Amino acid sequence: MIGVLGAFFKCPPAPYETAFLLHDDLTRRGLRDATTITLVTPMPKPIPISDDVSRAIMALLDERGIHSSHATWTERLDPGAKVAHLRDGRALPFDLFLAVPVHVAPRVVVESGLTEDDGWIAVDKATLATKWPDVYAVGDVASAPVPRAGVVAEGEASTVADVLIHRLGGGPAPAPFAGEIMCYVEMGDDTIGRVNVNFLSGPAPVAVYRPPSLAGTEEKRQFAATRRARWFGIGNG
16 A cells, blocks of 8 residues: 655655556566555545646556545554554555655754744745745745655756846846646656646646656656766766
8 A cells, every 4th residue: 555644745756656666566576466556645636737647647557457546535554453544434454555754844944933834934936035035945845836846946946046146146037936847757667757747837737748658768867867967966877
């Protein structure tokens, strides 16, 4: 059983990737027919802003015989009996429970006094500025209307850099944060799909899904290599 325990978590595709990877691993080991895989999440659908992308992901779950229950909250676990009790009254047995924990801002951030009553730092969605002078917040502590994923934080940081350069050097005002993200989705069969989402540039968020392929696998490898080099100074080797 794969359980998403809160509405905020860092990587929206992660629970589905876990299910796909488990399916592939168990199939290769000849154990899939003796195993059930169930995903429980409070999200109403895989990609809440897109019916088309959600249907595509649901079709992949169905194709692999992976059970899913959306808009469903896990209330508590009974590890002794190996039962997950759901808010709707159901009780689901499990042998292994893989949890996406409830995500909250780190204690040091909360204790700093920067957060609001909802536990997050309020920001201007265009500039990521907080109500505190010369303080900006990016990533998984900010309450910008986008997922709390690493690729989002990268885009937010770029926006803050542009804002600071403008403040210090003048010139044209920087473009507002577009809320553009790209998420790769591992299928477990050596192929990778991709979801591109633009949250803030138009009147409503837009998502585009690219089906899994071997080309997607190579693309993700290159993507990861450039981030390792850019963020950590680690070469492609």
